[in-house]
Amino acid sequence: xxxxxxxxxxxxxxxxxxxxxxxxxxxxxxxxxxxxxxxxxxxxxxxxxxxxxxxxxxxxxxxxxxxxxxxxxxxxxxxxxxxxxxxxxxxxxxxxxxxxxxxxxxxxxxxxxxxxxxxxxxxxxxxxxxxxxxxxxxxxxxxxxxxxxxxxxxxxxxxxxxxxxxxxxxxxxxxxxxxxxxxxxxxxxxxxxxxxxxxxxxxxxxxxxxxxxxxxxxxxxxxxxxxxxxxxxxx
Numbered sequence: 758x759x760x761x762x763x764x765x766x767x768x769x770x771x772x773x774x775x776x777x778x779x780x781x782x783x784x785x786x787x788x789x790x791x792x793x794x795x796x797x798x799x800x801x802x803x804x805x806x807x808x809x810x811x812x813x814x815x816x817x818x819x820x821x822x823x824x825x826x827x828x829x830x831x832x833x834x835x836x837x838x839x840x841x842x843x844x845x846x847x848x849x850x851x852x853x854x855x856x857x858x859x860x861x862x863x864x865x866x867x868x869x870x871x872x873x874x875x876x877x878x879x880x881x882x883x884x885x886x887x888x889x890x891x892x893x894x895x896x897x898x899x900x901x902x903x904x905x906x907x908x909x910x911x912x913x914x915x916x917x918x919x920x921x922x923x924x925x926x927x928x929x930x931x932x933x934x935x936x937x938x939x940x941x942x943x944x945x946x947x948x949x950x951x952x953x954x955x956x957x958x959x960x961x962x963x964x965x966x967x968x969x970x971x972x973x974x975x976x977x978x979x980x981x982x983x984x985x986x987x988x989x990x991x992x
Contacts, residue, residue, distance in 0.1 A: 758821050760785040760944055761806070761913060766815030768798075768805050775801045777968035778815070779821055783946050788939050790915075790947040790976065793965035799948040800842050802965070803915050807839040807944075808832040817911070830861070838911035842918045842948075844902040844992050846858040848891035855890050855901055859908030868908065874905040878934070896922035903934065904929065907943075914938065915946045920954065932958055952989035954982040 761783040776798040783789045795827045807831035817824045842858045846855050860868035876883035879900045920928040936958050938972040948953035959976040979985045
C-alpha cells in the first residue's frame with residue numbers, strides 16, 4: 758500500500774477544470790516531485806491533498822484512508838503538512854510565534870520540544886526567534902515556512918515552490934535542507950519549477966501539463982529524457 762495514492766482526481770475552479778484526472782503515488786521514504794509550467798495544476802493538486810480544495814471526482818488516500826470528507830486541520834493531524842507557495846508567514850508575528858502556529862495539533866510540551874528541534878535544523882531562525890517575520894530575508898522566510906510545517910511532525914511534507922524568488926545560493930541551501938529532511942526519514946512531495954534541482958534530489962517524478970500527467974518515471978529517467986530536457990531543463 759502506498760503512503761499516498763491520488764486516484765483520477767478532477768478539480769474545478771467554478772466551471773474551469775484545473776486538474777483533469779491526475780493519478781500518482783508516493784511511497785513512504787521517497788521524494789516525489791511534480792514538474793510542470795505555471796498553470797499545469799501542480800499547486801491545485803497539493804491544495805487538494807491538503808484539504809483546502811475538494812476534488813469533484815476521484816480519491817485521495819493517505820495510508821489507506823480516504824481523505825474526501827476530512828477537513829484541512831484533520832489532515833494535518835493525520836500526518837500531512839503543506840508548506841505553501843509564496844511562504845505565507847505571518848509578517849507581524851515573531852519567528853517563534855509563527856512556529857507555534859504550526860503546532861496547533863500538538864500539546865504545549867510537545868510543541869516546545871519540536872521548536873527546539875526546528876531551531877537545531879534552522880540555526881538562523883534561532884538567532885532571530887524574537888524578530889518579526891516581516892524583517893527576515895526571503896530565504897529566511899522560506900526556512901520559517903518549512904519550520905512551521907515541520908512543527909506538526911508530518912510523515913508527509915508537501916513543499917510548493919520552495920525556491921521561488923530566491924537567489925541561486927539560497928536555492929542550493931533550501932534543497933540541501935530538503936535532502937537532509939528526507940535522509941532523516943521525512944517523505945516529501947515536492948512541487949518545483951526549478952526542474953533541474955527537483956530532479957537532482959527526487960526518487961521519482963511526474964510531469965504535469967495543463968492539468969494532466971503527461972510523463973512519469975524515475976527522476977534520472979526524466980532528467981535524461983529529451984522532451985523533458987527541452988521543455989524544462991533548457992536542453
